[in-house]
Amino acid sequence: MLQTDNPVQDLPAGHGHSVASSNSSANAVSVRNVSKNYGTVEALKDLSLEFPKGQLTSLLGPSGCGKTTLLKIIAGLLEPTSGEIEVDGRSVDGPGPDRAFVFQDFALLPWASVLRNVSFGLELRGVAKSEREDIAAKYIADVGLAGFEKSYPHELSGGMRQRVGLARALSVDSDVLLMDEPFSAVDEQTRRKFQEDLLSLVANENKTFIFVTHSIEEAVYVSDQIAILLPRPSRVSDIIRPSGLREKDSRSIRRDPEYLDIVDEIWESLRSYVE
Amino acid sequence: MANRSLFLKLLSAFVVFGAWEIAGRIPVSYAFPTFFESMAALFKMMFDGSLLAAYAETLKPLAIGILISAFLGIAIGLWIGLSGWFDWLFSPIFIVMQAAPLAALIPLLVMMYGIGLTSKVFVVCIMAMPVIVLNTAGAVRNTPSSLTEMGKSFLASKAEVITKIIVPAASPVIFSGLRLGISAGFIGAILSELKITPTGVGDIITYSRSIADYATMYAAIFSIIVLAVLFLNFLEKIEKFFFAGNVRGYASD
Numbered sequence: 001m002l003q004t005d006n007p008v009q010d011l012p013a014g015h016g017h018s019v020a021s022s023n024s025s026a027n028a029v030s031v032r033n034v035s036k037n038y039g040t041v042e043a044l045k046d047l048s049l050e051f052p053k054g055q056l057t058s059l060l061g062p063s064g065c066g067k068t069t070l071l072k073i074i075a076g077l078l079e080p081t082s083g084e085i086e087v088d089g090r091s092v093d094g095p096g097p098d099r100a101f102v103f104q105d106f107a108l109l110p111w112a113s114v115l116r117n118v119s120f121g122l123e124l125r126g127v128a129k130s131e132r133e134d135i136a137a138k139y140i141a142d143v144g145l146a147g148f149e150k151s152y153p154h155e156l157s158g159g160m161r162q163r164v165g166l167a168r169a170l171s172v173d174s175d176v177l178l179m180d181e182p183f184s185a186v187d188e189q190t191r192r193k194f195q196e197d198l199l200s201l202v203a204n205e206n207k208t209f210i211f212v213t214h215s216i217e218e219a220v221y222v223s224d225q226i227a228i229l230l231p232r233p234s235r236v237s238d239i240i241r242p243s244g245l246r247e248k249d250s251r252s253i254r255r256d257p258e259y260l261d262i263v264d265e266i267w268e269s270l271r272s273y274v275e
Numbered sequence: 276m277a278n279r280s281l282f283l284k285l286l287s288a289f290v291v292f293g294a295w296e297i298a299g300r301i302p303v304s305y306a307f308p309t310f311f312e313s314m315a316a317l318f319k320m321m322f323d324g325s326l327l328a329a330y331a332e333t334l335k336p337l338a339i340g341i342l343i344s345a346f347l348g349i350a351i352g353l354w355i356g357l358s359g360w361f362d363w364l365f366s367p368i369f370i371v372m373q374a375a376p377l378a379a380l381i382p383l384l385v386m387m388y389g390i391g392l393t394s395k396v397f398v399v400c401i402m403a404m405p406v407i408v409l410n411t412a413g414a415v416r417n418t419p420s421s422l423t424e425m426g427k428s429f430l431a432s433k434a435e436v437i438t439k440i441i442v443p444a445a446s447p448v449i450f451s452g453l454r455l456g457i458s459a460g461f462i463g464a465i466l467s468e469l470k471i472t473p474t475g476v477g478d479i480i481t482y483s484r485s486i487a488d489y490a491t492m493y494a495a496i497f498s499i500i501v502l503a504v505l506f507l508n509f510l511e512k513i514e515k516f517f518f519a520g521n522v523r524g525y526a527s528d
């Protein structure tokens with residue numbers, strides 16, 4: 001459902017081939033020794049993490065552990081206090097067309113219709129109005145909001161607003177998608193549907209996904225790699241690769257013994273921080 | 276809905292004018308004419324051309340002052356809202372301006388700029404500009420940071436962040452500042468004609484009072500109020516035209 005065939009930007013070679021399960025050696029995003037202090041609060045401390053190209057990496061960790069902070073640093077919205085980010089081999093010093101952000105708080109323009117909100121990223125890239133509205137309409141339909149193009153955000157439910165933010169990020173067709181709890185406000189059925197869509201999106205597009213979630217099950221279900229973050233100051237405590245799951249049919253994953261084992265294992269390692 | 280609100284407007288006009296008529300007949304003061312006497316005086320002035328001539332005079336400082344206050348006020352307000360340094364430098368001036376007793380400043384203005392148009396424009400600006408500047412600056416400062424951040428992440432330039440995010444986000448408060456500022460500007464225009472040199476509508480008021488023609492005096496006051504209300508309605512039309520998304524129960528008619 002969420003597949004893209006966006007004509008606006010050239011995709012790197014290999015577009016359209018299934019690369020999700022091949023253990024591609026290249027990293028789309030590298031985070032090297034990043035620390036971030038907010039005044040005296042140490043949000044991140046000496047965090048290093050590699051995000052393989054064409055794969056989905058989840059950031060899993062308790063609330064307030066710095067997941068949004070890390071995502072915003074990768075997006076170029078925040079300066080790290082120290083350390084370095086590389087996207088596709090180039091050092092990051094600001095936002096770029098190679099990355100698109102799905103915001104935790106949606107960040108929709110309240111005065112703009114759904115159509116304008118979704119096409120806003122393309123508008124800022126100078127895409128002509130009719131073209132960007134065609135593209136936006138397609139993604140609006142993809143996230144299940146066809147018929148709401150003319151609605152304003154205040155007329156939508158929280159889950160629907162979240163999907164507008166998702167459609168906006170997809171429509172600019174970036175190589176790296178930074179998703180900050182993109183399914184947190186949608187209902188359970190839609191959430192499962194989106195998780196399946198996300199799996200096929202990862203399988204069919206040569207895009208790199210960085211996905212923040214609170215849900216262990218969701219992380220195990222959708223991820224090629226799960227980075228478990230510890231509470232402040234945040235470091236990566238563990239990296240888990242549910243490698244066997246990606247070959248499986250998306251509908252049988254939840255019954256797979258490996259899936260259940262990994263969920264359990266993550267819960268065991270996190271439980272001490274919750275108590 | 277539209278009919279109902281029109282009905283309510285007519286009803287409230289009827290009640291106000293009715294009360295005026297009754298108060299004029301009691302009379303509450305020998306200097307308080309009835310509604311119908313005032314309207315008769317108003318029509319007389321309209322038809323003999325004196326009202327038109329008066330407004331040709333009054334509208335000059337009013338229009339110039341309001342235009343300056345609106346454009347300069349919004350520009351300075353944006354600047355103050357966007358730059359902490361500019362805020363530090365200029366905010367106090369407008370806060371003082373807003374609090375200053377205008378009547379005490381008028382002799383100073385007259386000393387510096389004479390009794391002509393310049394001084395009157397200044398009076399209009401002093402009345403109108405502070406609230407426009409301060410509202411604009413406050414609204415700009417309160418733009419949700421998640422929206423500007425969103426703009427940056429989708430590669431908006433600095434100018435685009437201002438024109439496509441900050442200004443639309445601030446526009447409801449900017450327009451409410453404009454409404455307040457322009458109302459104050461109308462007061463300033465009349466005040467300047469009463470305190471500096473009697474011209475235009477201010478002249479009608481001063482002169483008719485001096486010959487105890489209170490009906491004409493109230494007619495002149497009434498006409499300026501009507502003009503202000505019409506202008507504020509026009510402003511709301513402008514807002515609806517440029518910022519259609521603002522009309523979500525917030526902008527009344």
Ligand SMILES: Nc1ncnc2c1ncn2[C@@H]1O[C@H](COP(=O)(O)OP(=O)(O)OP(=O)(O)O)[C@@H](O)[C@H]1O
Pocket residue numbers: 038041043062063064065066067068069070104232
């Ligand atoms: N602008 C800021 N100023 C000061 N401290 C901040 C700021 N933003 C975040 N923090 C602090 O940094 C820490 C990490 O915040 P962050 O938003 O990255 O957490 P998170 O992992 O995304 O949490 P959640 O899962 O609840 O969204 C928090 O403890 C927060 O208090």
Ligand SMILES: [Mg+2]
Pocket residue numbers: 067068069104180
């Ligand atoms: Mg967060």
